[in-house]
Amino acid sequence: MTHSRVSEPFSMVIFGATGDLAKRKLFPALFSLYMNNLLPDAFRIVGVGRTQRTHEQFRQAVRDSVEQFARIKVTDEASWQQFIKNFTYAIADVKNPEGYSEIKSLIEGFESHHDVPTNRLFYLAIAPDLFATVSHNIKVNGLANTKGYKRLIIEKPIGHDYASAKEIDEQIKRTFSEKEIYRIDHYLGKEMVQNINVIRFANSIFEPLWNHHYIECVQITASETVGVEERAAYYDHAGALRDMVQNHLLQMLMMVCMEPPSRLKTEAIHDEKIKVLRSLRQYSEAEVGKYVVRGQYQAGVLNGKDTPAYRDEKNVDSASQTETFVAAKLFVDNLRWAGVPFYVRTGKRMGAKATEIVIQFKEMPKNLYFNKNNDLGPNLLVITINPDEGIHMVLNTKKPGSDNQIIPIAMEFCNNCEQGTPEAYESLIHDAIIGDQTFFTHWEEVSLAWEFIDPIRRAWDQNLYPLDFYESGSWGPESAHRLLAEEGHQWWPVTKERQHRIIKANEMITT
Numbered sequence: 001m002t003h004s005r006v007s008e009p010f011s012m013v014i015f016g017a018t019g020d021l022a023k024r025k026l027f028p029a030l031f032s033l034y035m036n037n038l039l040p041d042a043f044r045i046v047g048v049g050r051t052q053r054t055h056e057q058f059r060q061a062v063r064d065s066v067e068q069f070a071r072i073k074v075t076d077e078a079s080w081q082q083f084i085k086n087f088t089y090a091i092a093d094v095k096n097p098e099g100y101s102e103i104k105s106l107i108e109g110f111e112s113h114h115d116v117p118t119n120r121l122f123y124l125a126i127a128p129d130l131f132a133t134v135s136h137n138i139k140v141n142g143l144a145n146t147k148g149y150k151r152l153i154i155e156k157p158i159g160h161d162y163a164s165a166k167e168i169d170e171q172i173k174r175t176f177s178e179k180e181i182y183r184i185d186h187y188l189g190k191e192m193v194q195n196i197n198v199i200r201f202a203n204s205i206f207e208p209l210w211n212h213h214y215i216e217c218v219q220i221t222a223s224e225t226v227g228v229e230e231r232a233a234y235y236d237h238a239g240a241l242r243d244m245v246q247n248h249l250l251q252m253l254m255m256v257c258m259e260p261p262s263r264l265k266t267e268a269i270h271d272e273k274i275k276v277l278r279s280l281r282q283y284s285e286a287e288v289g290k291y292v293v294r295g296q297y298q299a300g301v302l303n304g305k306d307t308p309a310y311r312d313e314k315n316v317d318s319a320s321q322t323e324t325f326v327a328a329k330l331f332v333d334n335l336r337w338a339g340v341p342f343y344v345r346t347g348k349r350m351g352a353k354a355t356e357i358v359i360q361f362k363e364m365p366k367n368l369y370f371n372k373n374n375d376l377g378p379n380l381l382v383i384t385i386n387p388d389e390g391i392h393m394v395l396n397t398k399k400p401g402s403d404n405q406i407i408p409i410a411m412e413f414c415n416n417c418e419q420g421t422p423e424a425y426e427s428l429i430h431d432a433i434i435g436d437q438t439f440f441t442h443w444e445e446v447s448l449a450w451e452f453i454d455p456i457r458r459a460w461d462q463n464l465y466p467l468d469f470y471e472s473g474s475w476g477p478e479s480a481h482r483l484l485a486e487e488g489h490q491w492w493p494v495t496k497e498r499q500h501r502i503i504k505a506n507e508m509i510t511t
């Protein structure tokens, strides 16, 4: 996020303003941007939903959401009033073209009152099957006729496979061009995901080692302790492969694997990310079982509380075959990454909430000097993304006072300890307002990701491979561990577990 540029005045229509995403993410993000002086003096937010609400009731709902979810709290009533006066609400069924006249008059009223350019953002916080209808209705109602800019912000998932995503893309492109479409993958808004390029390309101790000569394997984990919660209607059809792997995990993979861009410009970065997906080894339905495993959570205990099996969750089919866990062994078949396995895993109801990337470097020859006690391990660079943000570097060192006994120590940098960092949605909404598409996904990223995912999905839909089960609170099914063991690797413990095993550099100095 560029902190210094305040944008031109704009209007933002939030379709789905009564929904969960708006409440938990969008309103809090807008408030934080406002409090950080990252919004212009004049802006208008038009919330849209079918629910009956007055402007005042809508503003109260925004206040409730900010109080509950914003990282920056309301401390001063005058600032709050300055912020909230920009919010209005239109009752509309987005399928009905007539509903758009109220939206239009709220925007035009703002533009003419303030004599500001017609800069319009349309945020679709609604189900993807409405994307085409809404963008069509934006066009036929003249909302897309702007003298300033027009931008469409859409959420994942875009479609449920390549064909459906392509259809949506073709339809929205009747109103918006690629340069006007901002596809959100909120992981790209996370500080430490954006930091990957800096860690790689601004450090001479990493850049020369970032290839198959020095890297043994890479592990990407996005584990959650929550279950399906209130989202079964969506999730029981989507599953973890579509919900997390198609987008967030492949985005992190692209950031780790991409070549240095020719310039720090959006197109150059997108080009390099797209090339990674072009090099990603595709698995046929017949190969899926060797490289990808799926699991579903069973009952268990998390944080001392009993939790139900996925099939016993509200609104989940009691015989559901939906995967709540995926682990895969991926290969990027290019010169830089030849032969390096990229292990990715994601799941609900796992042992801890953690998003992390572990770069495991090749080991020193063990037969030479320092492995008398079989205690020499590999160096690890761990990029912690969420909830901890930072870098954790595991090195070998001599245990103080010992006779060359080796211990692993960790040097740690915490990115969000001194001061809080922006929420992903703050960064991304700000970037959309200032017109920076760098951390949004290009259509080609979306389409190539679906092309990779589709054969896996088809293999599972035909039940060619088993659905494995795992206890809630565990680290997934046994098959996920076997996937690595067969290459002589193991999943590195995340966050808390890791800290028990490794001495932090500063702790060792003081003991």
Ligand SMILES: NC(=O)C1=CN([C@@H]2O[C@H](COP(=O)(O)OP(=O)(O)OC[C@H]3O[C@@H](n4cnc5c(N)ncnc54)[C@H](OP(=O)(O)O)[C@@H]3O)[C@@H](O)[C@H]2O)C=CC1
Pocket: 015, 016, 017, 018, 019, 020, 021, 022, 048, 049, 050, 051, 092, 093, 094, 095, 124, 125, 126, 127, 128, 155, 156, 157
């Ligand atoms: N919630 C989350 O954390 C995340 C959500 N997303 C994506 O964001 C989008 C929204 O998700 P979420 O907020 O959870 O969904 P919700 O079901 O909570 O909200 C859906 C919203 O759409 C509105 N809506 C539905 N049908 C119509 C209609 N015909 N006309 C007008 N408004 C309509 C509803 O308003 P009303 O009922 O008032 O009509 C409501 O505001 C989805 O694409 C989802 O996949 C992506 C990542 C995370």
Ligand SMILES: O=C1O[C@H](COP(=O)(O)O)[C@@H](O)[C@H](O)[C@H]1O
Pocket: 224, 243, 244, 355, 386
């Ligand atoms: O997009 C999604 O992400 C969340 C996890 O996001 P995080 O920022 O908390 O790591 C996941 O719970 C949800 O199922 C998925 O749709």
